[in-house]
Amino acid sequence: MSNLESCLIAIVLLCLVAKGQSKCTLNDLTIGTVRTGRTIQGKPEWTVTVTNECACAQSSIKVRCTGFKSVVPTNPSKILPLGGTCLINGGHPVGPGSTISFSYVWDPPFILLPASAIVGPGC
Template sequence: MAAIVKSYCIAILFLGLVTNGKELILWFCDCSFNDIGVGQVRSERLIQGKPEWNVTVTNNCSCFQVLITLACKGFQSVEYVEPSILFKQGDICMLNKGHRLDGHASIAFSYAWDPPFLLMPVNSTVICTVSGE
């Protein structure tokens, strides 16, 4: 096991030298889509007779994540949801047009429907970077 860790450290050091001080992308990380948290809170607003729900999606990892998708079976809303924030494709919704959500950052949107929808993370790509400077 110690030999494997030592090999990884040598590889990272070598890549840091090869990149000449540029940012180094590490494709191995302890984060996953399971580090995406989804919180929903009912606001006090009613829109067309439906309660409004404020949703916050948070990346609870120090690495950034891209191509975050949520299960959103049957999702609908009488309140407009900006497609650049949440884009429904069948029973899957793409968050933030697939763009990065930085580590420990959040993105929020609201929708109006009754009952609320269970929005669960189903996939993402985790990218960790180390600055060589």
């Protein structure tokens, strides 16, 4: 096998490995909830951050949010309840390393877990 053929095979293998490593999973979506310190109508306010830790954009992000409610209206472009899941960021892409934040008022806090997402093209 010539050096050129060996180099081409090595490049193809590296591309396949790199492509496999960029595939996002639900584990690449982290969700943090912190109490803001504010109280509204006797219930605490919570700020939620959803962070995409993958090297690729993710869209149509949904989280499990059964029974989600808030004393004050939430921004539907940030979190939109759809039955047992909630759509994050209006379904729009969340870029690599980007965070979407929203607040709600309820007690106790809701445990929000990633349910589904679509990985951007080329990833």
